[in-house]
Amino acid sequence: MIFSIFYLFPLLYGILVSFTDFRLSGIDFNGLSNYKKIFSNYAFWRSLAGTARYAVIVIPLQMAVPLWIANTLRSHGNKVNVLVKLFIYLPNVTCSVALVIVWNFLFWPNIGLFSRIFDNLGIVGFSFFDNANISIPVISLLIVFSCMGQNVVIFCAAINSIPQTYYEAAELDGAVKFQQFRYITIPFLSSVITYVLVTNSIGALQIFVIPQLMTGGGPNYASSTLLMLIYNSAFGNNQFGYASAIGVLLFILSGIIAVIQFKVTKREAIEY
Amino acid sequence: MGKGGLILKSHKKKYSIPSTIWMVIVVCIVMAPLFIMAVGAFKPNLSLIQTPVDLVPFKDFTLNNVKKVLAESEVFLWLRNSFILSFAVACTTVFISICAGYSFAKINFRGKVVFFSIVIATMMMPKQILMIPNYLVANKLHLQDTMVGVVLTSIAPAFGIFLSRQAISSLPSELFDAAEIDGCGEVDKFFRVVVPLSIPTVGTIGILSFFSTFNDYIWQTIMISGKSLRTLPIGMSYFAQLQNNNKAAQLAMALIATVPLTVLFVLCQKFFIKGATAGAVKG
Numbered sequence: 001m002i003f004s005i006f007y008l009f010p011l012l013y014g015i016l017v018s019f020t021d022f023r024l025s026g027i028d029f030n031g032l033s034n035y036k037k038i039f040s041n042y043a044f045w046r047s048l049a050g051t052a053r054y055a056v057i058v059i060p061l062q063m064a065v066p067l068w069i070a071n072t073l074r075s076h077g078n079k080v081n082v083l084v085k086l087f088i089y090l091p092n093v094t095c096s097v098a099l100v101i102v103w104n105f106l107f108w109p110n111i112g113l114f115s116r117i118f119d120n121l122g123i124v125g126f127s128f129f130d131n132a133n134i135s136i137p138v139i140s141l142l143i144v145f146s147c148m149g150q151n152v153v154i155f156c157a158a159i160n161s162i163p164q165t166y167y168e169a170a171e172l173d174g175a176v177k178f179q180q181f182r183y184i185t186i187p188f189l190s191s192v193i194t195y196v197l198v199t200n201s202i203g204a205l206q207i208f209v210i211p212q213l214m215t216g217g218g219p220n221y222a223s224s225t226l227l228m229l230i231y232n233s234a235f236g237n238n239q240f241g242y243a244s245a246i247g248v249l250l251f252i253l254s255g256i257i258a259v260i261q262f263k264v265t266k267r268e269a270i271e272y
Numbered sequence: 273m274g275k276g277g278l279i280l281k282s283h284k285k286k287y288s289i290p291s292t293i294w295m296v297i298v299v300c301i302v303m304a305p306l307f308i309m310a311v312g313a314f315k316p317n318l319s320l321i322q323t324p325v326d327l328v329p330f331k332d333f334t335l336n337n338v339k340k341v342l343a344e345s346e347v348f349l350w351l352r353n354s355f356i357l358s359f360a361v362a363c364t365t366v367f368i369s370i371c372a373g374y375s376f377a378k379i380n381f382r383g384k385v386v387f388f389s390i391v392i393a394t395m396m397m398p399k400q401i402l403m404i405p406n407y408l409v410a411n412k413l414h415l416q417d418t419m420v421g422v423v424l425t426s427i428a429p430a431f432g433i434f435l436s437r438q439a440i441s442s443l444p445s446e447l448f449d450a451a452e453i454d455g456c457g458e459v460d461k462f463f464r465v466v467v468p469l470s471i472p473t474v475g476t477i478g479i480l481s482f483f484s485t486f487n488d489y490i491w492q493t494i495m496i497s498g499k500s501l502r503t504l505p506i507g508m509s510y511f512a513q514l515q516n517n518n519k520a521a522q523l524a525m526a527l528i529a530t531v532p533l534t535v536l537f538v539l540c541q542k543f544f545i546k547g548a549t550a551g552a553v554k555g
Contacts (some may be wrong), residue, residue: 060444065298072295075287077388086541090306095487097505098526101512102305105320105519113325144303151547152366157549191396209489212508234404234493248399262289 034245046221047229055204057140070155100213129215132222158192186247197242198261226250312523320519337524350507360423362482366431373436374466395430422495432477439473479543
């Protein structure tokens, strides 16, 4: 009970700080000027666009690939199921710093494995990190492949709870695999899909560790995300008020997205 | 729910070969970083930076990288710190979750619905938004750069409360009535009835919060600046910067950091599946 206060207090305190010029040395109220500063700031718009670009790639892939893997697993035996889930989940429990070390080994400019392969193909000096048009898709793919496990497990559990009889009836009626997927699996899973969509969208707004360690948001905020901007302006530049203001905006944004998605995808739950 | 009609049983295991092949490819991509980590950690650095790269397992096998990591970094200190931190966070989270879950499930008090919806709302809310206020409070209380401070600020039991409420409300109320008739007070009831019956939930919450704390990089870099408190993620990224050109040593470091958690994960797999599906799938 009392516990919720510990959550509410930081939230309100954060909103309060966003209206101030907070440096660790002192505090001054400055009204809305943090917000004005945000909307006139290049870095903010770049980071917002960056966040959107990561999200546009990460969310659909993170939904589609696990859904399809779970659907494939449906017709496999128990052993295959356990093994595939184990393998796919493994990167989820690996520390992302450890994964970044490997990816840096692959993608680092000049000495990275892929950079050297490109060198050999005659594309000299190719860099994954200089150009956001390349670094954002690459990092998004890495995020998708390392965070997929959770969704696979969720979708598998949901698909296994669909009564087998529906599939048998469909098979008797001559429905091919794709039709079974489209007209049985998808409708049954709609509530689970909504749940995963909402949690993954909120997750996508919080992409941080992997781009921070790989590109640091560069060049010139092109591959930065909002959370990276918050982190860097608060703990890099000691602008806590400004960072809090971005935090408040991010909070509002994720709230709006969650509400919209619940409204749009809300359908009658199927009883069985 | 029928397990499938007898006549069609033979059709049940029919799977399509192309999508199975695709699935195997996806699994290979997902496992590729871990494979590179495991192979590269036992290679001389030269085989990794030469062109074409040599990633054949067990060729030029060497333990030098591992020795180097053990000699030149404080990896055991980092591991110890991470374990202490994660263990403390897991224990506290479990305790808070079970207490709160019990009261939300079985005790009536004013504003119960409101409080519970607040807890659920915090589950949906990005934790990172609280980053700055939490840091400022910790800074004021001089908890920054102390183990207690990191533990206290890493506790995030909303999901645990949700999970344990689900589990405890499915326990029959008659049990609690019986305990009351036998003369149990609230505290006795909690420790003798609720806790023993929710051991699986305790396991799930504990394991999940252990892992999320262990792998949490961002909050720990904010809170920890001293050398003696460095946890594994921080130490690892520090070591990687230090050994920028020695890829093999970096991979060995990553491997050493990954192995304990992987073993733990394989042992506790079922808790993960339970935790992942708890919020999403009904029944």
